[in-house]
Amino acid sequence: MTEWTPRTKLVHAGIKRSQYGELSEAIFLTQGFAYDTAEQAEARFIEAGEDEYVYARYGNPTVRMFEERIAALEGAEDAFATASGMAAVSGTLFSMLSAGDHIVAARALFGSCLFIVQTILPKWGVEVTLVDGTDLNAWRAAMRPDTKAVFLEAISNPTLEVIDIRGVSAIAHEFGATVVVDNVFATPIFQRTLELGADVVIYSATKHIDGQGRCLGGVVLGTKEFIRKTFEPFNKHTGPALSPFNAWIMLKGLETMDLRCRAQADSAAALVESLQGHAKLCRVIFPFAPDHPQLKLAKTQMTAGGTVVSLDLKGGKAAAFRFLNALEIVTMSNNLGDAKSLATHPATTTHQRLTAEERQALGITDGLVRVSIGLEDSGDLIRDISQALDEA
Numbered sequence: 001m002t003e004w005t006p007r008t009k010l011v012h013a014g015i016k017r018s019q020y021g022e023l024s025e026a027i028f029l030t031q032g033f034a035y036d037t038a039e040q041a042e043a044r045f046i047e048a049g050e051d052e053y054v055y056a057r058y059g060n061p062t063v064r065m066f067e068e069r070i071a072a073l074e075g076a077e078d079a080f081a082t083a084s085g086m087a088a089v090s091g092t093l094f095s096m097l098s099a100g101d102h103i104v105a106a107r108a109l110f111g112s113c114l115f116i117v118q119t120i121l122p123k124w125g126v127e128v129t130l131v132d133g134t135d136l137n138a139w140r141a142a143m144r145p146d147t148k149a150v151f152l153e154a155i156s157n158p159t160l161e162v163i164d165i166r167g168v169s170a171i172a173h174e175f176g177a178t179v180v181v182d183n184v185f186a187t188p189i190f191q192r193t194l195e196l197g198a199d200v201v202i203y204s205a206t207k208h209i210d211g212q213g214r215c216l217g218g219v220v221l222g223t224k225e226f227i228r229k230t231f232e233p234f235n236k237h238t239g240p241a242l243s244p245f246n247a248w249i250m251l252k253g254l255e256t257m258d259l260r261c262r263a264q265a266d267s268a269a270a271l272v273e274s275l276q277g278h279a280k281l282c283r284v285i286f287p288f289a290p291d292h293p294q295l296k297l298a299k300t301q302m303t304a305g306g307t308v309v310s311l312d313l314k315g316g317k318a319a320a321f322r323f324l325n326a327l328e329i330v331t332m333s334n335n336l337g338d339a340k341s342l343a344t345h346p347a348t349t350t351h352q353r354l355t356a357e358e359r360q361a362l363g364i365t366d367g368l369v370r371v372s373i374g375l376e377d378s379g380d381l382i383r384d385i386s387q388a389l390d391e392a
């Protein structure tokens with residue numbers, strides 16, 4: 001299986017068939033598992049073996065199929081699924097950090113990730129230093145002997161800055177710190193994050209893995225040692241288990257993820273090309289756009305620019321709202337990675353909680369609109385976005 005290409009792994013990896021030989025993966029909608037003998041129960045509580053289960057909060061066969069399939073794709077030794085992306089992020093940081101530890105994180109984080117590092121961790125005695133993630137000197141300056149972890153999003157939301165994962169990992173590892181990467185925007189299809197130096201990779205499965213807007217989920221990938229000795233003990237007792245039904249949705253989502261992400265990224269690139277020099281826009285932000293300040297770095301880390309494009313409209317909030325209200329195919333929603341193209345105005349929605357100064361520091365202008373490119377025909381999408389820009 002290690003020689004299979006990603007697309008084959010996404011269809012076949014992790015399958016566990018019951019005695020019926022069902023072709024499509026079964027949903028084991030069960031909380032508990034029956035033992036044949038008292039001795040077997042005792043042995044499983046001492047240590048459950050491969051594919052042995054005791055309680056669905058600890059593990060479930062459908063959830064395990066999802067974990068094994070995404071681990072095969074990522075090239076990780078092991079994985080642990082969670083009820084949401086935020087359960088994966090919080091479970092990772094809470095399980096590895098103790099009062100008195102120090103963590104360095106990139107400032108440009110998904111809102112809830114920022115809340116965890118800025119508000120919850122300090123409350124529990126973990127010291128946090130936030131840095132400009134694109135500045136390797138800032139990472140180095142922030143590191144301390146007691147720095148336990150660094151945390152970053154490979155591509156930031158919504159301004160699509162690219163962080164040098166090789167560079168940050170080299171610095172972090174000099175200090176013995178664990179490199180934790182939230183890789184939602186880059187996707188496992190376009191970036192080999194562990195090979196770039198990261199130790200732990202996290203996905204909100206809610207995004208491209210489901211890819212059809214149905215349920216929440218998350219997953220944490222890393223070494224067997226990290227997943228079993230650090231992540232699992234914390235998370236099986238605190239309880240953010242992924243439901244077997246949702247795990248099944250994610251498992252089936254993985255089968256088509258490579259095709260979907262590639263189609264979405266192709267449409268994103270076509271849209272970016274069609275909007276070059278557009279009179280209504282001051283910037284078209286995309287990691288593979290010719291004027292992206294980190295284009296060279298992006299091309300050494302990723303094999304495509306991703307599925308999200310951010311547009312900075314010249315007319316500020318009023319123009320952004322006119323643009324959003326004029327869209328006919330692209331739907332207004334703050335989700336991303338969906339089959340449906342979605343647009344959101346970060347300054348008044350996902351990043352509303354920040355002060356104007358904080359938004360400015362992150363490059364979130366009043367004219368910025370984030371567009372997650374879906375599976376519609378790219379010509380239709382380009383026409384819809386062009387006519388809405390005319391209205392702006």
Ligand SMILES: *Cc1c(COP(=O)(O)O)cnc(C)c1O
Pocket residue numbers: 084085086087089110112113153157182184185204205206207216217218
């Ligand atoms: C959506 C998202 C999350 C949180 O995932 P949920 O499944 O909504 O809990 C975390 N990080 C990034 C980058 C995201 O896009």
